[in-house]
Amino acid sequence: MPLNPNRSFRSHPQLERCAEWALLIATTIAAAAIISILLLLIYFCLPLFTSGELAAVFSMQWQPFAGQYGILPMCAGSLALSLLALVLAFPPAIGVCFFAHSLAPPSAGRMLMALLHFMTGIPTVIYGFVSVFLLVPLMRDWLQAGSGFTLITAALTLSLLILPTIALVFHTSLERLDPNFRLTAEAMGFTPIEQVRHVLLPAASQGLLMAAILGFGRAIGDTLISLMLAGNAAQFPTSPYTSIRTLTAHIALVLATDSQSMAYRSVFASGLVLFLLMGMINFAIRRFGGTRAGNSHEKDD
Amino acid sequence: MKRINGRWLVPVLLAGSILIALNQAYCSALDNFKGLEGTISIAGGTAHIPVMNDEAKNIMTFNPAVKITVEGGGTGVGVQKVGEGLVDIGNTGRALSPEEVQKYGLKSYPFALDGVATVVNPRNSVSDLTAEQIIDIFAGKITNWKEVGGKDAAIHLFSRDEASGTREVFWEKQLKKGTVAASANIVPSNGAMKVAVAQDPDAIGYVSIGHVDDTVKAIKLAGIAASQENAMNGSYPIVRKLYMNTKGDPNKLVKAFIDYILSPDGAEIIKRHGYIPLQQ
Numbered sequence: 001m002p003l004n005p006n007r008s009f010r011s012h013p014q015l016e017r018c019a020e021w022a023l024l025i026a027t028t029i030a031a032a033a034i035i036s037i038l039l040l041l042i043y044f045c046l047p048l049f050t051s052g053e054l055a056a057v058f059s060m061q062w063q064p065f066a067g068q069y070g071i072l073p074m075c076a077g078s079l080a081l082s083l084l085a086l087v088l089a090f091p092p093a094i095g096v097c098f099f100a101h102s103l104a105p106p107s108a109g110r111m112l113m114a115l116l117h118f119m120t121g122i123p124t125v126i127y128g129f130v131s132v133f134l135l136v137p138l139m140r141d142w143l144q145a146g147s148g149f150t151l152i153t154a155a156l157t158l159s160l161l162i163l164p165t166i167a168l169v170f171h172t173s174l175e176r177l178d179p180n181f182r183l184t185a186e187a188m189g190f191t192p193i194e195q196v197r198h199v200l201l202p203a204a205s206q207g208l209l210m211a212a213i214l215g216f217g218r219a220i221g222d223t224l225i226s227l228m229l230a231g232n233a234a235q236f237p238t239s240p241y242t243s244i245r246t247l248t249a250h251i252a253l254v255l256a257t258d259s260q261s262m263a264y265r266s267v268f269a270s271g272l273v274l275f276l277l278m279g280m281i282n283f284a285i286r287r288f289g290g291t292r293a294g295n296s297h298e299k300d301d
Numbered sequence: 302m303k304r305i306n307g308r309w310l311v312p313v314l315l316a317g318s319i320l321i322a323l324n325q326a327y328c329s330a331l332d333n334f335k336g337l338e339g340t341i342s343i344a345g346g347t348a349h350i351p352v353m354n355d356e357a358k359n360i361m362t363f364n365p366a367v368k369i370t371v372e373g374g375g376t377g378v379g380v381q382k383v384g385e386g387l388v389d390i391g392n393t394g395r396a397l398s399p400e401e402v403q404k405y406g407l408k409s410y411p412f413a414l415d416g417v418a419t420v421v422n423p424r425n426s427v428s429d430l431t432a433e434q435i436i437d438i439f440a441g442k443i444t445n446w447k448e449v450g451g452k453d454a455a456i457h458l459f460s461r462d463e464a465s466g467t468r469e470v471f472w473e474k475q476l477k478k479g480t481v482a483a484s485a486n487i488v489p490s491n492g493a494m495k496v497a498v499a500q501d502p503d504a505i506g507y508v509s510i511g512h513v514d515d516t517v518k519a520i521k522l523a524g525i526a527a528s529q530e531n532a533m534n535g536s537y538p539i540v541r542k543l544y545m546n547t548k549g550d551p552n553k554l555v556k557a558f559i560d561y562i563l564s565p566d567g568a569e570i571i572k573r574h575g576y577i578p579l580q581q
Binding site for chain 1: 374375376378381457459462463472478480483484485486487488489496497500501503504
C-alpha cells in the first residue's frame with residue numbers, strides 16, 4: 001500500500017468539511033447547468049410537439065423557402081460522417097497505440113505519445129483551414145466527382161482530429177492492464193507481436209470499445225470541420241462524394257435566421273437530437289465502464 | 302467646435318492641435334470624434350466588413366481613445382445582436398422586416414448601394430449568361446458547363462446560408478424566388494464564397510460586388526457587366542442597399558461613427574471598396 005496522500009489533509013477535519021462542501025456545490029452547479037440545458041431545449045422544442053409541426057421537422061426535405069424543414073438529411077449526414085471518420089481513424093489509432101506501448105523502443109514510444117498529446121491541442125479550425133486549401137482541391141481533381149467539399153473530404157480531416165483521442169483513451173486502458181500479463185507472456189516466449197495479438201488485444205477489448213465510443217462522440221459533436229469541408233448541402237449521403245450537412249453545421253448555419261420562423265425551430269430540434277445522441281453515448285460509456293470494475297484483467301490499485 | 306462644451310475645451314484643444322498637426326489629411330467628419338472616448342461594437346453583414354474596417358481604422362488612428370470592433374456573422378446575426386443590445390451597430394444587407402423593427406425598436410441607416418454579382422472561376426471560359434440560364438443552373442436543370450457554351454464539366458453550385466442578406470437579394474431579384482438545388486454547397490460568408498469559387502474551376506456562386514476581385518470573374522447578365530456604374534445607372538438590376546441599424550437613437554459616439562460613414566470622407570472609402578455611397 002502506498003502512503004495515503006490524504007493523511008495530512010485528514011488531520012484537519014474542518015478543512016476537509018470545507019472541501020467537501022466546495023466539491024458538492026461545484027457538482028450541483030454542473031449538474032444543474034446540464035439539466036437546465038435539457039429543460040431549455042425541451043421548452044424551445046415544445047411548440048413543435050404541441051402544434052403538430054414535428055412531422056414537418058422530421059421529414060426528408062430541407063427547402064426552407066418552399067416550406068419544407070426536414071432535418072433527417074442532417075441526421076443521416078451526421079451519422080455517416082462520424083461513422084466514416086471512425087472507420088478511417090480507428091485502425092491506425094489502435095496500431096499507433098500498440099506500437100507506442102509494446103513494439104517501439106521506449107524512447108520512440110514516448111515521442112509518439114508526446115506527438116499524440118500535441119495533436120489533441122491543435123485547434124480544429126487549423127485542420128479545417130489547411131484542408132480547404134490542400135485536401136479539397138486534391139479531392140476535386142483526383143476524384144472528378146463533386147466540388148471537393150464532400151463527405152469523404154470532411155471524414156478524412158475529422159479522422160485526423162479524432163485519431164489522438166482514440167489512441168490516448170486506448171493507451172490509458174492498455175496501461176491499466178496488469179503488468180504480470182506481459183511478464184507471463186514474455187516468460188512463455190511470446191514475441192512482442194504475439195503478445196499484442198494473443199494477450200493484450202483480447203485483454204483490452206473493453207478499452208477498444210470505450211475508445212471507439214469516445215472517438216465517435218468527438219466526431220459527432222464537431223462543428224467546424226463539417227461546416228468548412230462537407231459542403232453543407234442538405235441532402236442524404238448517397239455516396240462518399242456527395243456534399244452533406246451535419247446537425248452541428250445546420251445549427252451554426254440557421255441560428256442567425258428570423259427567430260420566429262420554422263427554420264429557427266428546426267435548430268432546436270437538431271439540438272435535441274444531438275443532446276439525446278450524446279446522452280446515449282455517455283450512457284453506453286457508463287454501461288461498459290461499469291463492467292470494468294469487475295474486470296479481472298486489470299490491476300487493482 | 303460649436304459642439305464641444307467648455308469643460309472639454311482645454312484638453313481637447315491641446316490634443317486636437319497635436320492630432321491635426323499629425324493628420325492634416327483628415328478633417329471635418331473626423332472632428333466629431335474629438336474628445337469622445339469609448340467603444341463601438343459592430344456585427345452582422347459580411348459585405349459591410351471591408352468598409353467598416355477601414356473607417357474604424359481611420360477613426361482609431363485619429364482618436365486612440367475610441368475603440369471599434371468589427372465582427373461578421375451575417376445579416377441575421379446583425380439583426381439579432383443589435384436587437385438584443387449586444388452590439389451598438391448591427392449591419393444588414395437588406396431592409397429590416399416590419400416585425401423586426403417593431404420587435405426590437407430598430408433604426409436603419411442605409412449608406413451604400415451594392416450589387417450582387419454571379420461569379421465563376423477566372424479560368425472558366427463562360428463570361429455571359431442570360432437570367433433564364435442562371436435560374437436553370439441554380440435550380441439544377443443545367444448541370445454541365447457545355448450546355449451554356451463552356452467546356453464539358455459538371456457545374457459545382459455554391460450558395461449562401463438561409464440568414465444571408467446577399468442570398469436574399471440574389472434569390473429574389475436574380476433567381477426570381479426560384480428553387481436552389483439541394484446539392485448546392487452552402488458557405489457561411491462572402492469571403493468563404495470567394496475562396497470556394499476562386500479554388501474550383503467549375504464553380505458558380507454569387508458575391509457582393511464589393512468583394513469581386515481578380516480571384517473570381519463576375520458574369521455579365523445578358524451582356525450587362527455587374528459593375529458599380531451599371532448598378533448606379535440602374536441597368537444592372539441585382540442591387541440592394543447596405544444598412545447600419547441601431548436600437549433606438551444612437552449615442553453620441555455611435556452617431557459620430559454613422560455621420561462619418563455618411564460624410565464625403567466616408568463615401569470615398571465606400572467607393573474604394575466597390576460600393577456606391579448613398580447621399581445623406
